[in-house]
Amino acid sequence: MGQLPFDPRPWPxxxxxxxxxxxxxxxxxxxxxxxxxxxxxxxxxxxxxxxSRQAAVGQKRQAIRDMPRLLEQFRAQVEEHGAQTYMAxxxxxxxxxxxxxxxxxxxxxxxxxxxxxxxxxxxNQAFESAGIVVRETDLGEYIIQLAREKPSHILAPAAHRNRxxxxxxxxxxxxxxxxxxxxxxxxxxxxxxxRFRLRQEFLRADMGVxxxxxxxxxxxxxxxxxxxxxxxxxxxxxxxxxSIVGVEKIVRDWSSLVQIxxxxxxxxxxxxxxxYTTMVHGPRQSASAEGPDEWHVILLDNGRKALLGTEFxxxxxxxxxxxxxxxxxxxxEVGGHAYGSVYxxxxxxxxxxxxxxxxxxPEIPSTLCTLCHACLEACPMDIELPHHIVALRRLxxxxxxxxxxxxxxxxxxxxxxxxxxxxRRSVQIARLAQRVSRQPRILHSAPGLFGxxxxxxxxxxxxAETFHEWWPKHHHTGASEK
Amino acid sequence: xxxxxxxxxEDETVVARVQLFVTCLADMVRPQAAIAAVRAMERRGVNVxxxxxxxxxxxxxYNAGYQHEAAILARHFLEVFETGETGHDETEIVSLSGSCxxxxxxxxxxxxxxxxxxxxEPLSVAEDWKRRxxxxxxxxxxxxxWMGKTFGSAQEKGHHLPVAYHLGCHMRRxxxxxxxxxxxxxxxxxxxxxxxxxxxxxxxxxxxxxxEPAISTALADDxxxxxxxxxxxxxxxxxxxxxxxCLLHLAGRQRRQGSPFPACHISELxxxxxxxRLTPEHIESLGDEGRK
Numbered sequence: 001m002g003q004l005p006f007d008p009r010p011w012p013x014x015x016x017x018x019x020x021x022x023x024x025x026x027x028x029x030x031x032x033x034x035x036x037x038x039x040x041x042x043x044x045x046x047x048x049x050x051x052s053r054q055a056a057v058g059q060k061r062q063a064i065r066d067m068p069r070l071l072e073q074f075r076a077q078v079e080e081h082g083a084q085t086y087m088a089x090x091x092x093x094x095x096x097x098x099x100x101x102x103x104x105x106x107x108x109x110x111x112x113x114x115x116x117x118x119x120x121x122x123x124n125q126a127f128e129s130a131g132i133v134v135r136e137t138d139l140g141e142y143i144i145q146l147a148r149e150k151p152s153h154i155l156a157p158a159a160h161r162n163r164x165x166x167x168x169x170x171x172x173x174x175x176x177x178x179x180x181x182x183x184x185x186x187x188x189x190x191x192x193x194x195r196f197r198l199r200q201e202f203l204r205a206d207m208g209v210x211x212x213x214x215x216x217x218x219x220x221x222x223x224x225x226x227x228x229x230x231x232x233x234x235x236x237x238x239x240x241x242x243s244i245v246g247v248e249k250i251v252r253d254w255s256s257l258v259q260i261x262x263x264x265x266x267x268x269x270x271x272x273x274x275x276y277t278t279m280v281h282g283p284r285q286s287a288s289a290e291g292p293d294e295w296h297v298i299l300l301d302n303g304r305k306a307l308l309g310t311e312f313x314x315x316x317x318x319x320x321x322x323x324x325x326x327x328x329x330x331x332x333e334v335g336g337h338a339y340g341s342v343y344x345x346x347x348x349x350x351x352x353x354x355x356x357x358x359x360x361x362p363e364i365p366s367t368l369c370t371l372c373h374a375c376l377e378a379c380p381m382d383i384e385l386p387h388h389i390v391a392l393r394r395l396x397x398x399x400x401x402x403x404x405x406x407x408x409x410x411x412x413x414x415x416x417x418x419x420x421x422x423x424r425r426s427v428q429i430a431r432l433a434q435r436v437s438r439q440p441r442i443l444h445s446a447p448g449l450f451g452x453x454x455x456x457x458x459x460x461x462x463x464a465e466t467f468h469e470w471w472p473k474h475h476h477t478g479a480s481e482k
Numbered sequence: 483x484x485x486x487x488x489x490x491x492e493d494e495t496v497v498a499r500v501q502l503f504v505t506c507l508a509d510m511v512r513p514q515a516a517i518a519a520v521r522a523m524e525r526r527g528v529n530v531x532x533x534x535x536x537x538x539x540x541x542x543x544y545n546a547g548y549q550h551e552a553a554i555l556a557r558h559f560l561e562v563f564e565t566g567e568t569g570h571d572e573t574e575i576v577s578l579s580g581s582c583x584x585x586x587x588x589x590x591x592x593x594x595x596x597x598x599x600x601x602x603e604p605l606s607v608a609e610d611w612k613r614r615x616x617x618x619x620x621x622x623x624x625x626x627x628w629m630g631k632t633f634g635s636a637q638e639k640g641h642h643l644p645v646a647y648h649l650g651c652h653m654r655r656x657x658x659x660x661x662x663x664x665x666x667x668x669x670x671x672x673x674x675x676x677x678x679x680x681x682x683x684x685x686x687x688x689x690x691x692x693x694e695p696a697i698s699t700a701l702a703d704d705x706x707x708x709x710x711x712x713x714x715x716x717x718x719x720x721x722x723x724x725x726x727x728c729l730l731h732l733a734g735r736q737r738r739q740g741s742p743f744p745a746c747h748i749s750e751l752x753x754x755x756x757x758x759r760l761t762p763e764h765i766e767s768l769g770d771e772g773r774k
Contacts, residue, residue, distance in 0.1 A: 015696060015697065016696070019696060019697070019700060033679075329682045329683040329685070329701055330697055330701075332682070333697055333700045333701060333704075334697065366546075366547075366693065367693075367694055367697075368697075369687075369690070370651075370683045370685060370686070370687030370690050370698070370701070371545055371651075371687055371688070371690070372651035372655075372683035372687070373651055373652065373655040373656060374651070374655070374681065374682075374683070376655070377655055390544065390545060390547065392547075393545070393546060393547025394547040394548075394549050395547075396547055397546075397547040397548055397549075402547075406546070406693070410542075410543055410546055410548040410551055410689075411548070411551060413542070413543070413551075414540070414543050414548065414551030414552070414554055414555060415551075417506070417537045417538050417540075417555060418537070418554045418555060418558055419537075419558070420534070420535040420536075420537060422537075423506075423537040423538070427510060430510070442737065449692060449693070450692055451692070452691075452692035452693055452694075452695045453691055453692040453695065453734070455695045455696075455699075456695050456696075456698075456699040456702075456735060456738060457691075457695075457699065457702075457731065457734035457735045457737075457738050458734045458737040458738045459511070459730060459734050460511045460512070460730070460769075461511070462510050462511060463510065463511060463512070463513045465513060466509050466510055466513055467504045467508060467509045467513040467516040467517065468504075468509055468534060470513055470516075470517060471532050471534065472534070474517075475520070475532070
């Protein structure tokens, strides 16, 4: 079973805080719609990429099925190149390994490229507790690090913040550092400020940490895709490099990599490829001018392998493109933080409980999905997200994790409606309740679970004559002649 | 379709025979929609059967994770519609909700298979349920799409009344394209206009609408904002949909906010058009029928 960090505040508090934050809702609504539109455009203008997407799905599924063998092949290749590899069963193991490497290297400043897995294991917190300074070098990650926040979007961690808020953060940072703040809150100026700040850290850092988008088993290559090129610096400047990667990132060979590598950018931001592709084969060879002296690759399980061979196996094909977040109507309303997990959106409400065997945030498959199926339509890897969400709700009901009131209501409801007699009786009971509560035509309230509807909406009362009642009286007496 | 030809030979006036699946919401809170659908079909020579033992497709249980409860209702549904009242096994089933049709087509086979296995039935029994569900699934259609396909859009009327049309998520994503429905409406003089952001869920989501009212309502408010825009920019006179759940949710929200706006099932508009009564006044009085 995996270990995942989570926001311990109860769901209603997380939800209400999100719904009250109009600036965040506006920002996230704007960003997600823009990404979703860009994705739709790139697919519409390039019909041929559909075939490559389907090929990528096939390749990725096969790699997941062959995971144990391919991981062994990857490790053997990487070690042959002079690097070390480690298998971490859980988050704590990965942290322990990374800390040991950092201590041995006497690292004081660590620079990182964007990585969801290090969010998943809370690497920054562990390093900082050990007195090691960590600097995020992806612009979005840098922003949320300054704001002391978690990412709100898998692909765009600061998608919930607008440029005015980012300008404020940078001004605060500048005054602390005693340096010149951004000239204005224009995006180019903000970027310029971050570039200047980060450049100093790049040159001073003694250890780099990356995640990984793909692990190519054939050649033992780690592949990173970024839009800022920061991974090039992180993997080549510091003397020690640590890469922490989920085991599901494995791909068989370069021909399958070529298919799969296009998918995150196309489905995430509507571009054919990310701006930068960084590849790491091993530590610096004696002949080469740059690169780290040491490379350590930590392969993280943290609940993933337990999904192999189950109905949820396709979840391991996720390439973290964020397409499901961008189209999700609920995500667009509440943003990523309301989910309480480092993995928000449709993939997050499936993956968070699954990786932790429903120990962490078991409520989120129920509270954050209307089953509209937009995510299934958007997912380039054909992950059956709505199906899994229903399956998780089923697991919750089976393990009695739901409120007893919900159990009772759903069972009683079905018991009435399994026979025509029970169905008729439910109509009579509803009418009686409406009479007693003096709501003859329009209902403004109802008891029990149904009360939720009436917090914000009205509903017509049960008709004086239902269709079932109308049919025998009117139908055979020439109703069709009208 | 061979079946329809066979029936037509028996009786020249009957162009088709269907079984009506009224759905629980139409039956209980909007029977006018079902009555309108029956009238529109019979006017066109359709022989409508109503298997009166029907209750509900069980989607509310299924989506909430109560699989066994959903399976009980699904088995009842199959038993009712496999024979109907006159035993016409090949008859098409028309559903007054796209979402319920999608439930029968996409969820029943696996649901019934899994539930039978879980109840300790032999594999052959589970497979038999699955096969029966698949057979019924091939017969069920959403009403408006069926009307469009069966009667086409030949007799186009001159004038067009703009209406706000909400295409529900399950119809949009889980059923075959429903262009024939909007063409059929157009032929009736009904110009179905989709709001901006049409592919975003209205927030109904079945049981989600009352287990998570805050988010459900936030989504409704977004949808209603875009519908308002259709009213102002294009003069839409009402909101319509083939899914009553979404309609009740959106109309119920408007009523609570003190700005009720006419909302009706597409069948009610077709029925009005048939009678040359497709005017804003008649549409407005639709909701009052049978309630006074």
